[in-house]
Amino acid sequence: MNVKNSSETLRNRAVGMIIGGMVQKDVAKTLEKPLRTIQRWWARNRRGQDLGHKVGAGRPKTITREVKIVISKSLGKICQSTRKIAIKLKRKGYGISKSTVHRYLKETIGATAYKRPKIPKLTEKQRENRLNFCIERENWNLDEWKRVLWSDESPYELFHPSSAQNDRVWSTDSSKVPPREVIKKPAKSDGLGHYELSWPLRITFRSS
Template identity: 30%
Template sequence: MAKTRELCKDIRDKIVDLHKAWMGYRTIGKQIGEKATTVGAIIRKLKKFKMTINLPRSGVQCKISPRGASMIMRKVRDQPRTTRQDLVNDLKRAGTTVSKKTISNTLRRHGLKSCSAHKVPLLKTAHVQACLKFATDHLEDPEEEWEKVMWSDETKIELFGLNSTRRVWRKKKDEYNPKNTIPTVKHGGGNFILWRCFSVKGTG
C-alpha cells in the first residue's frame, strides 16, 4: 500500500472549524479539495484523541532480540567467514526463527557488510617480523637512499579455473585484517608467474 500524503496543520484546523460549523464531510471535502473519507478520518481522530496530528508510529518490531544480535555479532567478529545460513541456524537453535534477509539487515545496522575477501601472501610469523624490522630499521633513511632501491614482486596467473572467492562480514577499515583475507601461495599447475619491478627510474 502506498504511503498517503499527510495534510498540513492549516488544512486540518480548517476541517475542524468547518465541522464545528455543522458542515458535512462531503461539503467540507469539496471546499478544501480533499476526499470525504480523509475529512472523516481527521474528525474521528479529533474525537478519539482530542488532536488531529498523526500519532507516532511504532514501526516493525525487530525479530532479533538485543541478546540475539549480540550473539551473531560476536560470532561474526570471531569468524568473519560465517555465512548467513550459519547464523540463521545458530538463532534457530536458540529459539528464534528468522530469514537470511533479517540477518543481513541486522549486520548492516551494526556497520558490517558482505565483501569479497582480499587474497594476500601467506606469511609466517618470521616473515611478518622481518618486514616490521626492515621498516623500523629504514624509517629514518633519507630520500636519496630510496632512489637506489628497486622494488620487485611477482604474481601467479591461473591458466585453468579460477581462484576461489570467499565472502566475509567486515567493516570498511578492516579489509586487510588477517581474519578477513585469504592467504595464497605461489605453487600449483596450470599457471605462470609474472615478475615486475619499479624504482625511481621507472618500471621494468
Template identity: 25%
Template sequence: MPLSPAQVAQAVALVDQGLTQREIATILNVPRSSMQYALKRYRETGSYSRRPGSGGFRCTSVRDDRFILLAVLRNRYLTAVEIRHRLQVTRGVNVSERTVRRRMEEVNLKVHRPARGPSSFLRQHRVARLQFAREHVNWSHEQWAKVLFTDECRFALRTPDDRERVWRRRGERFLSITTTKTVSFNGGSIMVWGGISSDARTELVIVNNRLTAARYIEEVLQEHVFPYSDFKGENHFLLMHDNTRPHVAHCVEEYLHEVGIRKLQWPARSPDLNPIEHIWNMLKRKIKSNSNPPETLDQLRSAAMAAWDSVKQLDIRNIIQSMPERMKALIRARGGNTRY
C-alpha cells in the first residue's frame, strides 16, 4: 500500500519527534511495511514522492483515449471489438479489446443490460408527454385518486424474463442441465384487462379472442367501467386508457359521450406513466413464484384471477400516489423515458 506524499511527510515529522515506526504506522493507519519502505525511500532520495514506476508505457495517447470515448458516447451499443477496429482504421493504433475496456473503466463507463422502453419513440411523442406532465404536475393525490387506470396485459405460460441464472463450470455451457428449454409461442398465452384506482379496482376480465372496439364496449365498458362510474359518481371519476385502436375508435368515443364517462387524455407511448404496469409485474411474479406453476391455459387463467384478487389495495394506493413524482421525472427527462 503506497503512502501519499502528505503521509510520508507526516511520518518523517513523527520520526523526528522520537516515535517508533510501530507507533507511526498505528497513527497513520497504514501497514508497518509500507511505512518502513516510504521512510527508507525518503532517506535515499530526500523526496516525499514515489520513484517513477517500472511498468510498461501506455499504448494509447490522450488523443487515442479521446477517440475511444467519443466513439462510445456517440453509439453506446458499440462493442470493444468494433471500437478497436475503428481505432486501428482511423488512427492506425492497434490495441486489444481489454485495453479498450480499461479505457472505458477509467472514465466510469461500464457494460450493463440496456433498459427497455417503447418502440417508435418519436419527437412528437416526447412533446406530447412533456405537455401532459406540465399540465398535471400540480395535481394533488385527491385528483389522481379519481382516475381509473386501465390496461390490457398478456400472460404467457413460459415467459423468459432474463432474470434466470444457472450455476456451471467452465465447459458446461451447453449441457442439458444448464440449458434453458425454449417453447414455441411461449407455450400459449392469455389476454386480460383490468382497472385500478386508489379506493377500488375492477374485476379482472379474461379476453378470449382479439379485442375489437365492439367487444371492448360490450365486455369491458358496459360490464365493468360503467358500473364503476355509478359507484364513484359522475364528478368523481376519470377513465384512463391508452391509445390502442379499440380504445380510440369512433364507436367507443360515442359510447363514452352517451353515458357521460369523462376520459383522461393520455399521451401515446407512455407505459411508464401508467401505475397498472407495476400491478401486472406483481401478478407475473406471483404466478411464477407459485409452488405449482400453471401448466395449461386454464390453470393460467385461474392463477391470474387469484393473483389479481390477492393484490392489496394499500399497495395499489401507494403506487398511484407516485403520480406527482412521475410527472416531475417526466419534466426532468424533457418528455423522454423515465425510471418508472
C-alpha cells in the first residue's frame, strides 16, 4: 500500500513509534504496512519534509475527459480498432497508446470486441421473391417437396470478403453490433471481363 492510501495521522503515529525506540520492522508489522512504506515515511521526517499528501504528485492521467469522449464515441461503429482510435487521438494531440485504449474499453467501459454477424446482401426484388416463394409453398406436404430438385452453381468470386479478425466492433451489447452484408453467390466472370450475377438459389421441378 502506498503513502496516498494512508492518513497523515497514521504516518505521524509511525514516526512517533520509531522515535519512541521501536524498530521499523515492528512498526510495519504493528500498523500492517509494508516495511518500505515505513522507511519512506521515516526518511521524509528526517529530511524535515511534511508527511501530508503531496499535491500533484505522480504521473498525470492520460485518460482525460476529452479522451474518454473520443473512445466512447467509437462504440458500435465499424472499423474502429484500438490502433485506429489511438492514431486518431495522437492526431488530436493526445499521446495515447492502443494498449491504453484497450484497457479503458475492457476494464472501465466493459466493452467487448465483437465480430460483425453476416447477413445476405439482397436486393428488394430478391427479398420479395424469397418471401413469395415461402408464401406460395407454405402448406406443401412432403410428397410435393419430393418433386423439387435442389441444385447449385460454382461461380468465380468477385467480391473478396474482408478479414473477420480485423473487422470488429467494440460494444457493451452484442445486439447493437451492425451486421456485415455478404453476397452468397457473387458475380461470376466469363474470363472476358463480362460479369453476371447468379441467383442465390435455383430449383427444378420434376414431373411425378
